[in-house]
Amino acid sequence: MSKILVIAEHDGSALNPSTAKCVSCAASIDGAEIDIAVLAADGAAIAAEAARINGVARVVLVNNPASQHSLAAAIAPQVVALAAGYSHVFGPSTTFGKDLMPRVAALLDVNQISDIMDILGAHRFKRPIYAGNAIITVEATADKTVVATVRTASYSAAAFDNDAPVEDVSITAEIPQHTRFVELQAGSSDRPDLQTAAKVVSGGRALGSAENFDVIYKFADSIGAAVGASRAAVDAGYVPNEMQVGQTGKIIAPDLYIAIGISGAIQHLTGIKDAGTIVAINKDAEAPIFEVADIGLVGDLFTVVPDLQAALSN
Amino acid sequence: MEKILVGLKRVVDYNVRVRVRADGSGVETDGVKMSINPFDEIALEEALRIRESGEAKEVIVVSIGPEVAQQQLRTGLAMGADRAILIKSDSELDSLSAAKLLLQIVQREAPELVLLGKQAIDNDNNQTGQMLAALWGRPQATFASKVAVNGDKLKVTREVDVGLETIEVDLPAVVTTDLRLNEPRYVKLPDIMKAKKKPLDQIDASELGVSADDSIRTTAYEPPQERQKGIMVKDVAELAAALKEKGLL
Numbered sequence A: 001m002s003k004i005l006v007i008a009e010h011d012g013s014a015l016n017p018s019t020a021k022c023v024s025c026a027a028s029i030d031g032a033e034i035d036i037a038v039l040a041a042d043g044a045a046i047a048a049e050a051a052r053i054n055g056v057a058r059v060v061l062v063n064n065p066a067s068q069h070s071l072a073a074a075i076a077p078q079v080v081a082l083a084a085g086y087s088h089v090f091g092p093s094t095t096f097g098k099d100l101m102p103r104v105a106a107l108l109d110v111n112q113i114s115d116i117m118d119i120l121g122a123h124r125f126k127r128p129i130y131a132g133n134a135i136i137t138v139e140a141t142a143d144k145t146v147v148a149t150v151r152t153a154s155y156s157a158a159a160f161d162n163d164a165p166v167e168d169v170s171i172t173a174e175i176p177q178h179t180r181f182v183e184l185q186a187g188s189s190d191r192p193d194l195q196t197a198a199k200v201v202s203g204g205r206a207l208g209s210a211e212n213f214d215v216i217y218k219f220a221d222s223i224g225a226a227v228g229a230s231r232a233a234v235d236a237g238y239v240p241n242e243m244q245v246g247q248t249g250k251i252i253a254p255d256l257y258i259a260i261g262i263s264g265a266i267q268h269l270t271g272i273k274d275a276g277t278i279v280a281i282n283k284d285a286e287a288p289i290f291e292v293a294d295i296g297l298v299g300d301l302f303t304v305v306p307d308l309q310a311a312l313s314n
Numbered sequence B: 001m002e003k004i005l006v007g008l009k010r011v012v013d014y015n016v017r018v019r020v021r022a023d024g025s026g027v028e029t030d031g032v033k034m035s036i037n038p039f040d041e042i043a044l045e046e047a048l049r050i051r052e053s054g055e056a057k058e059v060i061v062v063s064i065g066p067e068v069a070q071q072q073l074r075t076g077l078a079m080g081a082d083r084a085i086l087i088k089s090d091s092e093l094d095s096l097s098a099a100k101l102l103l104q105i106v107q108r109e110a111p112e113l114v115l116l117g118k119q120a121i122d123n124d125n126n127q128t129g130q131m132l133a134a135l136w137g138r139p140q141a142t143f144a145s146k147v148a149v150n151g152d153k154l155k156v157t158r159e160v161d162v163g164l165e166t167i168e169v170d171l172p173a174v175v176t177t178d179l180r181l182n183e184p185r186y187v188k189l190p191d192i193m194k195a196k197k198k199p200l201d202q203i204d205a206s207e208l209g210v211s212a213d214d215s216i217r218t219t220a221y222e223p224p225q226e227r228q229k230g231i232m233v234k235d236v237a238e239l240a241a242a243l244k245e246k247g248l249l
């Protein structure tokens, strides 16, 4: 039988939605028993939240001051200490999980499976490679621990309607002192979270400046959408890095994605393959984005977007 | 620092639209343009800038791959690396084995800093740097968008989901690069000529005593499900109507 340990992602006070998505993925393995590990400085509230996720058998809470900033160097040895007795250890394919899980895998002397998008069996998985241009089936040997990240855009979050027991656990793990947290500059935004929003409006290089990007923000706010961007818009400094959508940015799966002044490079499309409906607004009728858009409109964004905003508010 | 080691992986150029072979045996790589993994070019550029600022003496590029990966190493030498090492391996390697092979070179060369890309754009693994750091028992600073050398420490700004995180690590350490760390320089013709005279050592992977990992293997390749082209609307009124009809807004 599969015993799966899901490593919770959190910001020190609240659980990240990626955790419930990892649980959904783990739950698609037949007969899996799923535990969540919360590694935090003071994780009681986070563990209580995790205990409500459906399908979870038990929450393992490890309080340790060294876990405060979730640095991989500090978390990995603790995960390794917890991993004994589990057949699988899963984390999200967020920057937290991508940083942590390979370090865990190497310490356990196994390879890591990146970005699970489909479970075919306890040891058979599908994952994308080449920016999603190919999907491979990967088989892991049953006699070793499977360490993997879950492509969160492929799973919807498990419901929160459970009351699993929380166990305080203390472990012995040697935590290195060679890595220290300095600061976090988090983009403060009252807008919906890009990774979980049902609606996302993204702008590209066509916006031309940070000031012009206001067109995108205003429109997004008028429909309650999160805001994203192409790499070109981020590189040009119109918007901060955390807004990048794509192969090397965020992989998202909103119900509605509106791409404005974005050409549709393969690396950008990788990030939106699982979107419900893709709408594209671009002045070039030949732009590749129209090949994948469900609804396309050729036009100048600087007139189309304000007009659309007005039309929708009527 | 004395030495910086930079990993250069030979991969299908990022402009190539990769396709799965009709028989599902892999992706089509015959006759396809090959290049240095874009993140590794950024890693090399950063190493060169650190050397040029006087903070390091030597930049060594290393690639694990077939004989032809010499091309990418020569490009790295033309960009400005001092010498190159090719770890010859004809089979496609998993990240754990790559990390173990790199560790062997790290132990021979004892660099203070290893700069790798955050991910190879062929397998999109995003693992090797973290694994090397773990096996080496040293710090990792992944997804770097800024690196500042400060004696025997580094201050690294990392691109994370919520924004930018800065950490400090003791050297030696492994840093993996994100796209915004720098813009790699172009190679000039005279540099290509000069690069031909720079040392390029070859070692057979089998000589390094690393046994290929068999914990995971790829059993099938398939093309992704393509999205269908949808409809074109002629104006804003039609677009608004279509969105309302679908119940999206």
Ligand SMILES: Cc1cc2nc3c(=O)[nH]c(=O)nc-3n(C[C@H](O)[C@H](O)[C@H](O)COP(=O)(O)OP(=O)(O)OC[C@H]3O[C@@H](n4cnc5c(N)ncnc54)[C@H](O)[C@@H]3O)c2cc1C
Binding pocket: A203, A204, A205, A206, A229, A230, A231, A232, A233, A244, A245, A246, A247, A248, A249, A250, A260, A261, A262, A263, A264, A265, A266, A267, A268, A271, A281, A282, A283, A284, A287, A299, A300, A301, A302, B014, B038, B039, B121
């Ligand atoms: C290794 C690697 C990783 C990458 N990862 C990512 C990634 O994660 N995400 C990502 O997005 N990119 C990524 N890229 C970059 C990608 O290849 C493209 O360069 C980028 O997506 C282009 O951004 P863009 O569409 O905004 O700009 P452009 O390609 O310049 O397109 C701008 C579009 O705006 C249209 N336009 C111009 N003016 C107007 C107007 N007034 N009204 C309407 N339309 C207008 C133009 O017709 C054009 O189609 C990556 C590249 C590499 C090499």
Ligand SMILES: Nc1ncnc2c1ncn2[C@@H]1O[C@H](COP(=O)(O)O)[C@@H](O)[C@H]1O
Binding pocket: B006, B007, B008, B009, B010, B037, B039, B040, B043, B062, B063, B064, B065, B093, B095, B098, B115, B116, B117, B118, B119, B120, B121, B123, B124, B125, B126, B127, B128, B129
């Ligand atoms: N065969 C290789 N040769 C040289 N460097 C490599 C090789 N494989 C991986 N790397 C380095 O590790 C990084 C991450 O690779 P990966 O974990 O495969 O996504 C790459 O960007 C390279 O810097």
